[in-house]
Amino acid sequence: MEHQTRFTVLNLELPPAPKSLGVYTPFLIDGNHIYISGHLPINSDGTLQRGKIGKDMDQEEGKLAARQVGLTIISTLIANLGSLNRIKRVIKVFGMVNATTDFEKQPYIINGCSELFVEIFGREQGIGVRSAFGVGSLPENVPVEIEAIFELAD
Amino acid sequence: MEHQTRFTVLNLELPPAPKSLGVYTPFLIDGNHIYISGHLPINSDGTLQRGKIGKDMDQEEGKLAARQVGLTIISTLIANLGSLNRIKRVIKVFGMVNATTDFEKQPYIINGCSELFVEIFGREQGIGVRSAFGVGSLPENVPVEIEAIFELAD
Amino acid sequence: MEHQTRFTVLNLELPPAPKSLGVYTPFLIDGNHIYISGHLPINSDGTLQRGKIGKDMDQEEGKLAARQVGLTIISTLIANLGSLNRIKRVIKVFGMVNATTDFEKQPYIINGCSELFVEIFGREQGIGVRSAFGVGSLPENVPVEIEAIFELAD
Numbered sequence: 001m002e003h004q005t006r007f008t009v010l011n012l013e014l015p016p017a018p019k020s021l022g023v024y025t026p027f028l029i030d031g032n033h034i035y036i037s038g039h040l041p042i043n044s045d046g047t048l049q050r051g052k053i054g055k056d057m058d059q060e061e062g063k064l065a066a067r068q069v070g071l072t073i074i075s076t077l078i079a080n081l082g083s084l085n086r087i088k089r090v091i092k093v094f095g096m097v098n099a100t101t102d103f104e105k106q107p108y109i110i111n112g113c114s115e116l117f118v119e120i121f122g123r124e125q126g127i128g129v130r131s132a133f134g135v136g137s138l139p140e141n142v143p144v145e146i147e148a149i150f151e152l153a154d
Numbered sequence: 155m156e157h158q159t160r161f162t163v164l165n166l167e168l169p170p171a172p173k174s175l176g177v178y179t180p181f182l183i184d185g186n187h188i189y190i191s192g193h194l195p196i197n198s199d200g201t202l203q204r205g206k207i208g209k210d211m212d213q214e215e216g217k218l219a220a221r222q223v224g225l226t227i228i229s230t231l232i233a234n235l236g237s238l239n240r241i242k243r244v245i246k247v248f249g250m251v252n253a254t255t256d257f258e259k260q261p262y263i264i265n266g267c268s269e270l271f272v273e274i275f276g277r278e279q280g281i282g283v284r285s286a287f288g289v290g291s292l293p294e295n296v297p298v299e300i301e302a303i304f305e306l307a308d
Numbered sequence: 309m310e311h312q313t314r315f316t317v318l319n320l321e322l323p324p325a326p327k328s329l330g331v332y333t334p335f336l337i338d339g340n341h342i343y344i345s346g347h348l349p350i351n352s353d354g355t356l357q358r359g360k361i362g363k364d365m366d367q368e369e370g371k372l373a374a375r376q377v378g379l380t381i382i383s384t385l386i387a388n389l390g391s392l393n394r395i396k397r398v399i400k401v402f403g404m405v406n407a408t409t410d411f412e413k414q415p416y417i418i419n420g421c422s423e424l425f426v427e428i429f430g431r432e433q434g435i436g437v438r439s440a441f442g443v444g445s446l447p448e449n450v451p452v453e454i455e456a457i458f459e460l461a462d
Contacts, residue, residue, distance in 0.1 A: 022261035023268035024284035030245055030305065038285030052255075091338055096287050101360075103445045107330035114331035130332035131346030131455045133404050134445030137257045137288030147285045151338065176415035177422035178438035184399055184459065192439030206409075250441050291411045291442030301439045 003084035007074070007120050015042040015072050017079035027080045033091070034150040036076060040142045041068035050141050054100035057143060059108060065143040066095065066112030073113075073148055074120065089125035090117050091149040095132040098143050106132035113146055157238035161228070161274050169196040169226050171233035181234045188241070188304040190230060192250070194296045195222035204295050208254035211297060213262060219297040220249065220266030227267075227302055228274065243279035244271050245303040249286040252297050260286035267300055311392035315382070315428050323350040323380050325387035335388045341399070342458040344384060348450045349376035358449050362408035365451060367416060373451040374403065374420030381421075381456055382428065397433035398425050399457040403440040406451050414440035421454055 001009075018026055018039060028035045041049040053062040077084060095110030097103070110132040118126040128149075138145050155163075172180055172193060182189045195203040207216040231238060249264030251257070264286040272280040282303075292299050309317075326334055326347060336343045349357040361370040385392060403418030405411070418440040426434040436457075446453050 022265045022284065022286070023272055023281060024247065025281055026283070028245065028283045035246055035283040037283040038287065091336065092343055093332065094285075096285075097445075099445055101290070101445050102449070104447060104449050106445070106447045111330045118331055127331060127333055129334070129336045129343040129345040129455070130330065131402075131404075131453065132330070132447060133346065133443045133453055134290075135287045136290040136409070136444040137251075137253055137255050137260070139258060139260045139286060141256075141258050145285065145287055147283070176419045176438065176440070177426055177435060178401065179435055180437070182399065182437045189400055189437040191437040192441065248439075250439075255444070289441045290444040291405075291407055291409050291414070293412060293414045293440060295410075295412050299439065299441055301437070 003087060003121055007084050010119060012071060013044050014075045015044050016046050017075040018042055018072060026076050029152065032152045034152060036073055036148040038145045038147045039069050039072045039076065040139065040145055041065045042072045043068065048140050048142055051143050052098050052100065052141065053109065053143050054103045059105055062109040062143050063112035066109050066146065067116050069144050069146045070113035070116035073146065084120065086153050088151040088153040090121060090128035091151055092128045093130045094147045095130065096135045096138065096145040097132060098138040098141065099134045103134050106134055109144060157241060157275055161238050164273060166225060167198050168229045169198050170200050171229040172196055172226060180230050183306065186306045188306060190227055190302040192299045192301045193223050193226045193230065194293065194299055195219045196226045197222065202294050202296055205297050206252050206254065206295065207263065207297050208257045213259055216263040216297050217266035220263050220300065221270050223298050223300045224267035224270035227300065238274065240307050242305040242307040244275060244282035245305055246282050247284045248301045249284065250289045250292065250299040251286060252292040253288045257288050260288055263298060311395060311429055315392050318427060320379060321352050322383045323352050324354050325383040326350055326380060334384050337460065340460045342460060344381055344456040346453045346455045347377050347380045347384065348447065348453055349373045350380045351376065356448050356450055359451050360406050360408065360449065361417065361451050362411045367413055370417045370451050371420035374417050374454065375424050377452050377454045378421035378424035381454065392428065394461050396459040396461040398429060398436035399459055400436050401438045402455045403438065404443045404446065404453040405440060406446040407442045411442050414442055417452060
């Protein structure tokens, strides 16, 4: 099934594509690669999810926040490309988790985004390399920030 | 206006290009990409700026530190390329902010570097994707570390 | 000397190539680049090294942990490529150090990995760009996580 068709069937509610919070662009094409800036978890009403995992929210809420970051990235992709069919595959997901210093389940959190990408792009095209780690702090005290690289379809 | 001309007109004072603090190179060309190692804020006299934002320095000082990292990156680019005209555009800025765990304004800090790149490379070529986040600690307790990717001109 | 021959002569003990801890692949080829996911320090018996540098372990132990991450990356490369001769050079090492917030010697820690790469790939091909910084926390409380990019041989 094509990516855009699979996305439509999933009937997901997308947040608005984010505006830049500084002097950068959320999306950039370079050859056959799409670079995605660090994205935050934006709700459908445009507000940001906030809180530190292990203090203000638990693991399940953190994983849902990572899924919301994934939806925000999808929103940026559609706003800039028109269709997800222009994407060949996920190359890389880079997941920054705002957690207490004793937190150990960063991969579980970032799976919230990765599992969304598998739902949309399938197991063959939806799984790339990944790093997941705990930061000291994040912009606006959001629980998760994710940057990504995708490959453009020919 | 060409990048090198615009840079010259700005009359900026550059720090010395950094030596490697370990087993790495500050600068690497790979195809039409320039990879820049994580750079620290080096002063014109070769000393490092030190301190944690939110504890030892405030937001404005942090933003100036990020600008100083940008100047240090420019110094590395000129030392290795001869001229900034060999750069086509900024692809990516990756900004690591050494701040207290309650800090929320990482994008404001990293704008110090991004605004410098716009002054030199212009809005068309000077703005790429970006991530900004808070680290737990940085080498020599500097306030900001930034790595970057540029595209080489043909 | 060829990379695989140099590696054989060094007579290093490799840990098992890691399984994915989430929805990602440890290794991905994209054009002439090899992307390596964030790797953790796996011992030869398959267990993980654990602890925060500056609290549970000192600098020398941290550097050895980074070397062990390097060995784990080599294990992934051999498992996926068959031979290290298929690698042209190191492009980038990205080192995340799980340390106390006053820690300042991240480059010293990550040298544990970089020096291993020089032993195997030589000074010409074994040294790339690098960032080293301190995180807030890491998966399973390991002391070091490293991601990397290599260039494939023609």
